[in-house]
Amino acid sequence: MVSSTTSRSDSWRVGVLFSRTGLMAVTETEHFFGTALAIQEINQAGGVLGREIEVIAYDPESDPATYRRLADRLLTEDGISVIFGCSSSAERKAVLPAIERRNGLLWYPSLYEGFEYSPNVIYTGACPNQNSFPLAEYLVRNHGRRVFMVGSDYVYPRESNRIMRDLVESYGGEIVDEVYAPMDATEPCLRDLVARIKEQSPNVVFSTVVGRAAQTFYRLYREAGLDPATLPIASLTMAEGEVQAIGAGLCEGHITAATYFASLRGASNRRFADDFRRAFGPDRPISMWSAGAYAQVRLFALALERAGTLDTQRLVEAALGLSFEAPEGTIQIDPDNNHTWLTPRIARVRRDGDFDVIWEAKAAVKPDPYLAVSPLGARWIGDEVPVS
Structure with a gap:
């Protein structure tokens, strides 16, 4: 205590x-x-x-x-x-x-x-209309239609991926695979997961893998030769602390949607x-x-x-x-x-471990936890505040 x-x-x-x-x-x-x-x-x-x-x-x-x-x-x-x-x-x-x-x-x-x-x-x-909504549109518009979803096996990843699937499809994208790993996933398990991503050749990976397993997953991803410049991992949870723990060089180019970044x-x-x-x-x-x-x-x-x-x-x-x-x-x-x-933002990991904000909403967005108001397919990207 x-x-x-x-x-x-x-x-x-x-x-x-x-x-x-x-x-x-x-x-x-x-x-x-x-x-x-x-x-x-x-x-x-x-x-x-x-x-x-x-x-x-x-x-x-x-x-x-x-x-x-x-x-x-x-x-x-x-x-x-x-x-x-x-x-x-x-x-x-x-x-x-x-x-x-x-x-x-x-x-x-x-x-x-x-x-x-x-x-x-x-x-x-943040609830989904403050991070998942703009991220789904951004990924389909800027990285391609084919999205691979991976998550840890508990309620948050499964529910977040259910929402993301609907969003990606509403923007004309498709989910090529959806895979879950245990919270305490071993390195061989995560290595198999990376191999499966490589085999499917998506345009982008949406990850809700969390905790220690996420750190191993990002490391194995780069070790397998997967390049964030052409096939980034997009996340709602990968932040500066985990980037530091993994190594900024292994995370450069990956994407996070969040309401705060230290570089703001x-x-x-x-x-x-x-x-x-x-x-x-x-x-x-x-x-x-x-x-x-x-x-x-x-x-x-x-x-x-x-x-x-x-x-x-x-x-x-x-x-x-x-x-x-x-x-x-x-x-x-x-x-x-x-x-x-909260104000939605999307950012990309830099070589030094900080994030460059590449999109942000004009103002704070009303939370809509039950998605009662925000329609699927609502247009976000293009209505952003330009970010240099």
Whole structure:
């Protein structure tokens, strides 16, 4: 257990559940550091309403069952009602019954597959209409019709690929194959997968392989002689930290659709990046995982200042409609669905491991987790803000 401050009766006590070990350690460590930076800054500025935020944090070791157990522990033994945590959808779905049963509040910073709403969750990551929609059109228009889909075998990749299949086909493309690998896929398994891609000769690969397996997959891809210049892997999750872990030279040319990249220009991102490097060192990668986790804590602080209480219902009511100038730009919690307005972007990995943004939307996009409004085949590319 890690506590950010000495326990005090007048502090705001919150829980943090991000893995520092296990298959998702790279991504979730970035979530953890973004969360820690925001809490540190808030406390150094005097806290919220004169009271510091006190943290009880556990390492769930990338295991959904451990997430479930530790969420229960926070909500019962530790007396916590607000939790910042979870990266994968498997983790979120593991803790959701405990959160709802005990009327807690989960702040969830990761992109996900959509088709969920809980009054006990604030979703601050992208849903499909904020990343998959523009990416599908971009890939078909710029790389070709034949798309190979590969993913880790759990709910997020399967649901994301279902959406991507519909999108690609709506833009006149075709899915040439769809393959899944275990979360803990071995190198021989992933080598076979790369060979299958090579055999199918698609125009582009859409990958929802995550965690340690994704790092191995990207390495084997280049070792097999597959060139991102002619056959890139497109992802919603491959960010700066994993690029660093794999090696920038092996990732150059691959594509990610996300709402934040460390290379974004703008005063808010420069401040965040400077503060992050001062806190954790110049070599620590900055990505959508750390930036998103940071932004949601700052939104929580604004809601807490407005509500004056950690009571779940009053805190949620205070959060709805709030906006914040995040590292990626202005974001806002949508009062209709507890999700967040975000700006879609598409970027390509550079030789130095950073990303060049090659497309971005004109403004933040309303979240549509159930795809109730956004029609398949809606035109995105061509309506973008030019990016140099």
